[in-house]
Amino acid sequence: MNQTQTKPWSPDSVTREVLAELRGELGACMQCGTCTASCPNGFAMDVTPRQMWRMVQFGMLDTILESKTFWMCSSCYMCTLRCPRGLKLTRAMGALKRLARERGTWKIRKNSAFYDAFMDNVEKYGRVQETSLMPGYFLKSRDPFLPLHYLPLGVRMMKAGKLHAPSSAQKGRLKELFAKVREMEDQS
Structure with a gap:
């Protein structure tokens, strides 16, 4: 298999477990947009953080992983610090990065x-x-x-x-x- 080919991906138990954990953590998101307004890299993201959390809630993993949003997260913690619900949003972005690496497409x-x-x-x-x-x-x-x-x-x-x-x-x-x-x- 060369570098441009990828093996077909199917969500394994670890991926489903991480996604379920993220959905649980982000279930309290009320879509206020404070995370998006606080993000210094928001201008470069193809999907806003607020939209990303909604996609996590709906389990839209393929759409999420095609996005470059979580790669643009600089882990500055502004979203986490300003979230009125106290959600660990920077940690969620890190989990999405790990899931993306696990998937491993080109x-x-x-x-x-x-x-x-x-x-x-x-x-x-x-x-x-x-x-x-x-x-x-x-x-x-x-x-x-x-x-x-x-x-x-x-x-x-x-x-x-x-x-x-x-x-x-x-x-x-x-x-x-x-x-x-x-x-x-x-x-x-």
Whole structure:
């Protein structure tokens, strides 16, 4: 089976269990839209967070996983902090990311490439370093034409003085934190 082919996906018991848990957690969502209004990345999402929670409530897993919304979540916790019902919305976005990885289609791998590169970059440097983030993203995306798409943006950023060489001041400071999170995830 080559990389562009995917095996047929059917919801297994783990997927159904996670979806049922999400539906239970988000069942109290009253569709007020506070999460969407609070989201700093909402402008880039194809489905608003409020719409995403309604799709979870209705069990629309295929539609949810075709969306790029949960990949755009930066885990800033603004939605969770402002939710009048106290729902753990950032945690729900994380669960959707894990479900998407479990499904493992080409589109999901493509959508997760930036997220993976971003998290690797933060772990390595302690903050985002654009000059190393983008090459990492291009490698993870496995799309040889993707850098050409970003070339005009890179030129504009260089002209504006927004690209800087990676700093070693914070390098490695978050490695222990990331290792602890991985350890905790393995235990759960």
